[in-house]
Amino acid sequence: MRDAAALGATPMLETQDVARYFDVSRPLLQRLIAREPKRLLRAVDGVSFAIPKGTTLSLVGESGCGKSTVARLVVGLYPPSRGSVIFDGQDLAQARADASQRRRMQMIFQDPYASLNPRWRVRDIIAEPIRAFGLVKDKAAVEARVGQLLTQVGLSPLDGQKFPHEFSGGQRQRISIARALSSNPEFLVCDEPTSALDVSVQAQILNLMKDLQKQLGLTYLFISHNLAVVRQISDRVGVMYLGRLVELAPAETLFRTPRMPYTRALMEAIPDLEMTGRQRIPVGGEVPSPINPPSGCPFHPRCPLANERCRAERPALIPARGTPEALVACHAVEEGRDGGPQVEPAAVGAVQGV
């Protein structure tokens, strides 16, 4: 089913039932000897969402649920095994073939050090996309643009002389952002952009990303496993579990009244920083293997509401009873067995900002 957000104005990005499988079989000869079938790891298995222009969609979920694989599919680093990715109304493969379209999307990675060439000066790192896309021709203009980008991310034009190792982690992430912005993109995919950073530096980067979105009208696909960070930056949030979306909702709805038992478990597992004495309830059990996912609903081995139907039949992502603005894949929600929308104590503090 297509995300309703795709139905109005042309979204910046849409995925339709996109999937990516990895072949993790043993070498052919060994497999033949042991008479083993091919083994497929379904890292992403049929995900549909849309991101309206100028907004932020975040993806959350436990390690290994497929968030980074979605990021890579969406910028064309992996071709989909099934389904399609549509960038501003055009098939992604087509868009990628056209430099004037390609420059409109950029990606920011988790590790700000690994993604910067240590032997290049910062000004050359930032100028590389400008030169590659031939955006600005003469040397003085490139230099001016690099200086402007450095200023925009809170560094000094003089920092262009330096090498990446001369900067702190937060400053390096600023350099990655300046580089990503240098081709005047409209769509940024940010895969855990602050996970390697201290909270104080994280606050600087999140504020910067919000400012840039306001100034430049950027669209973000934001990936993080930190729900508090996601709450600060998102318009909508998708929760992934074993390669699928299990809940997709406006951010306020998702945090106030999470519906899917997995989303609720994730929120209840958040540490109680307010020290209200709330008991943190760990999500029981281990994440199952994506090579042999459980039958029916993939969450059923860990779900307190699981029944026979859950073990046999896979739930579809449909508008939730009681909070139809949220799409939820859960039989209990559909049948009304979950007790309806309930305000989540973990995500509603004494101080309500909204």
Add this chain to the structure above:
Amino acid sequence: MSNTQPLLQVRNLRVEFPTRRGVLTALDDVSFDIHPGEVLGVVGESGAGKSMTGAAIIGLLEPPGRIAGGTITLGGRRIDNLPYKEMRTIRGRQIGAIFQDPLTTLNPLYTVGRQLVETMTTHLPLTPAEARKKAIEWLELVGIPAASQRIDSYPHEFSGGMRQRVVIALALCAEPKLIVADEPTTALDVSIQAQVIALLKRLAREKGTAMMLVTHDMGVIAETADRVAVMYAGRIAEIGGVRDVVKNPSHPYTIGLMGSIPPITHRMERLLQIEGAMPRLSAIPKGCAYNPRCPRVFDRCRVERPDLIPAGATRAACWLYDRADKEAAHEVAQTGYGEVRHA
């Protein structure tokens, strides 16, 4: 808790690194106590000296780093000047260490059972058979399902969260009096993190184990620690009870740090942010190391270095709380960050 004798006493600890360009001071005048059954959380930005403090206590400072001053006392005995061999015995028997990456602690070539049994028979008067029985108990205690069947598995046969629980069992099985845990849950998902934290808390309570818990995750601190030390540029900026430090901090750096944590409960238009970055060891400013970033800085801060003094319910290294600067302290209560935080 303060009526018992402290188990660990760190006094005026100073750690130096000789380099080509001169001697760098990584830790300067660090002092704190940990009592039996108490969890001291240690927080602060990357590079503040948290791991260095832990490494100095367990006697595993990487050369050329060395303790250049101060004392470390465990159960009344000085341990900062012991020969390597003697320290190694203390490390296994009296101090357990948990590091961030479970793979660096576990030997991939041995089953987890063998590693547990060897640790116990080295440090405790147990026969191998008794130790094996205890190993199964420990694995059950840290929440490994079907422990008697999993005991002969190799580390790579466990998931990341389970491996970290095995590391905890290994650190605890010789029943040390003190545990130094450096970012024990950072590599784990929140779901598994909650399990590990609950376990560490239970052990501190039930076995009276003292713990130094290093982390940059304030949520973990709020839930686990009894007291918290906030480090900045190799020194303790503030130390006090967990509720006071987290909810009602005194030092401008702690106030900024707490304010920059994104809340899960609501969306903020902008997060409070501390401008700039922590100085490098080679360029620590004169006076208070925080002065170039501090919104409350005044003349004295640029000249004299503050020591920990009583400040509200905690102790903070900040001139605002010095009697001579009482007026300025009054001012911070009136304005300062107070307003920004509730905006």
